[in-house]
Amino acid sequence: MRQRYLVLLSVFASLPAMALTFQTRLESSEWTVEGDKFECRLTQPITDFGSGEFVRRAGEQATFRLNSDSAMIGGGSATLLAAAAPWQPGRGDINLGAVQIGSGNVLFNSSHVQAGRLISGLMDGRSPVVRHYSGDGRVSEVRLLPVKFNKAFNEYQGCVAKLLPKNxxxxxxxxxxxxxxxxxxxxxxxxxxxxxxxxxxxxxxxxxxxxxxxxxxxxxxxxxxxxxxxxxxxxxxxxxxxxxxxxxxxxxxxxxxxxxxxxxxxxxxxxxxxxxxxxxxxxxxxxxxxxxxxxxxxxxxx
The missing domain is CATH 3.30.1330.60 (OmpA-like domain)
Known part of the structure; x- marks a missing residue:
């Protein structure tokens, strides 16, 4: 019995750590658009987490930011991905580089280049994913879905067209x-x-x-x-x-x-x-x- 227990323990120890994933259910996913002459926002709520959103201020290009209602993931560096959908076999994830997780409600603001590539990925059916590895080996993952994105993006572009030339x-x-x-x-x-x-x-x-x-x-x-x-x-x-x-x-x-x-x-x-x-x-x-x-x-x- 002791030998069998040790074998099972060694098997579980060899398995990769399971990721804690925050994601809205497919049927509940939605993108919303808000804005005025000063700023436009394209947002997807994330169940039990907060939201992810693209923000474009007057006179600037868009950035992507992750908003958290509470400290769901730790600080430090995280990886930003344009992840391939499960129904797109043979396509790998696109690594867009690192982002630094802060301690406030806005966990990070991406670069303009990263935001542009995320938007291109969403238009192509990819999901923005933020993957964070903690010091003890745990993985936290926040995922947005491309469902209904194209329609919302057209509305967002209408908002952008009305922005003032400068902030x-x-x-x-x-x-x-x-x-x-x-x-x-x-x-x-x-x-x-x-x-x-x-x-x-x-x-x-x-x-x-x-x-x-x-x-x-x-x-x-x-x-x-x-x-x-x-x-x-x-x-x-x-x-x-x-x-x-x-x-x-x-x-x-x-x-x-x-x-x-x-x-x-x-x-x-x-x-x-x-x-x-x-x-x-x-x-x-x-x-x-x-x-x-x-x-x-x-x-x-x-």
Whole structure:
């Protein structure tokens, strides 16, 4: 009896560890689409785990992320796969590389390349799989299914088509150049400002603009200061003409004091002729700093 027990023990010890798999039943699997002008999400809920979703923000490519309602799998590295379906004999899984599992509700965000390959795999009937090996040899696996993906992906593409060209981090600061030596806004400058204006119109919480005018050192100090003021005023007038209130704008001008590049060449001097435009979210109780208010007042009366 003891010998038989030892034989059975050795057999079970030689078997690979069983994977703990999280997966929604085939008949219950669904993909849902949500979004607005700022972000689109294509999500599949995962029973007793959380969800997997593709997220595309304005101005960026999609990423894939795994959301967990609780600490279902440990930290460290996991492998991301585009796994072949059981009904696709002869096709192997595609290893898309490693992802680092974090401790929050969002366990990881993939790279844009990994997300793109997962989407291609889903269109081809493959399943996104996250496989995690713990230190004691246990395997945890999270699997999404390609059921009804193509239809949902078409809806997701419709959402993507309506995204703004850029997100807040990309649009919050812009350098408006004056390649010539004057104060007029050229076509490129107007296009940049129009994009910022469109974002403000889409997101009313972005409600304040800071303008900082600059010049090169071609003229005397007083002339350069006035040029930087008039360039900032040109940008201010663009926003005011498009519905932005003067109370939402803080204007400063600095002349030649803060060059981006040494004023040693024509190209460098052109870089220094600029207005820096910054968008911000200011609560109703907040006010610009006294220095900024004083500068703006001086600018408007000079």
């Amino acid at each position: 807040f981090e990309q649009i919050r600061q812009s350098r408006i150049g004056f390649p010539g030596e004057g104060i007029e806004l050229d076509a490129q400058a107007r296009a940049q400002l129009q994009m910022m204006l469109a974002f403000m119109q889409a997101d009313p919480t972005v409600n304040h603009i800071e303008l900082d005018g600059h010049s090169d050192n071609s003229g005397n100090r007083l002339t350069n200061r006035d040029l930087s003021r008039r360039r900032a005023l040109a940008v201010m007038e663009f926003f005011k003409a498009n519905g932005v209130q003067a109370s939402q704008i803080t204007l400063r001008f600095h002349g030649e004091r803060y060059p981006l590049a040494p004023n040693t060449t024509a190209a460098n001097r052109a870089k220094n002729r600029r207005v820096i435009v910054q968008l911000a979210r200011v609560a109703p109780t907040e006010k610009p700093s006294p220095r900024a208010t004083a500068t703006a007042s001086a600018a408007s009366t000079s």
